[in-house]
Amino acid sequence: MITPDALPRGIVTPLVTFLDADGEPDAAAMAALVESQLAAGIHGLLAVGSTGELGTLTPARRARTIEIVADAVDGRVPVWAGVVGHGTDDAVLAAREAENAGAGALLVLPPMFFDSSDTELERHFTLVADAVDVPVVAYDVPPRTPRKLPAGVIANLARSGVLAGVKDSSGDLTAGRLMVDAVAGIDGFRSYIGSEITIDAAFVLGFDGIVPGFANVLPRPAVELFEAAVDGRVDAEAQRRYLELFEVLRVPLAGGGGPATAINALKTGAAHMLGLALPPVAEPFTQPDAVFAERIAAIVDVAAGR
Secondary structure (H helix, E strand, O other): OOOOOOOOOEEEOOOOOEEEEOOOOOOHHHHHHHHHHHOOOOOEEEEOOOOOOOOOOOHHHHHHHHHHHHHHOOOOEEEEEEEEOOOOOHHHHHHHHHOOOOEEEEEEEOOOOOOOOOOHHHHHHHHHHOOOOOOOOEEEEEEHHOOOHHHHHHHHHOOOOOOOOEEEOOOOOOHHHHHHOOOOOOOOOOOEEEEOHHHHHHHHHHHOOOOOHHOOOHHHHHHHHHHHOOOOOOOOHHHHHHHHHHHHHOOOOOOOOOHHHHHHHHHHHHHHHOOOOOOOOOOOOOOOOOHHHHHHHHHHHHHOOO
């Protein structure tokens, strides 16, 4: 079997994690999600990233989800896995588990509990990369970590071969452009951005790929935006569909915080498109209710042109 490039140019969907009533990964639902992604032409899939409830699933459930996704993909596109730990030793264990579960690349967060100096951040990523035989992508997500990853740290680790890529989920296009500039010319290094409603702009800024949560619900517009960028065009219609879909993030969920509401919106929207039952989320997130699901479905149908 020919293994695709582990860090593709294009769209890598950060999959939601469908769970059953007992909170275990739902293999059948995940397989249906994977097939819908591949049918749309997605270039890679990320298991248990932030959208996939990396912060709430147990280590065993994270590993099982990665196995399910890797088995369903069966080598057709690259599979990444999210890796997190309170400290480096934690992250090393999680990285090895993800690799053993079938991940072809790892999206690794910095240490989560204590803030780290630039030197300590470089040591963290170096030790994680040394512990596995698959590429490591740094995950820069300031809302979930002690601080933003400095562009200089990313560039140093890229030049030394520790990092194969970076995913910028800061939401700051200025910072993103500076990061892309810092790693420009480093052979084989790939820069990704966690973007939904600025996919067209991200490609203009020089990013190699996009990791958009909305692709769980409607994967094809993201692929169309990439294809347009390759051709030197801007697909305003595809981007407009994601602007319409953005309204799902504004639907309130009684008792739910921001992350729970957003993850529920994407998971509920994806389930609606696949014809699946309303999916639960991991504790302590607030569970979706029928009113929430109806409002999400109505927005999704408009964006999908149903």
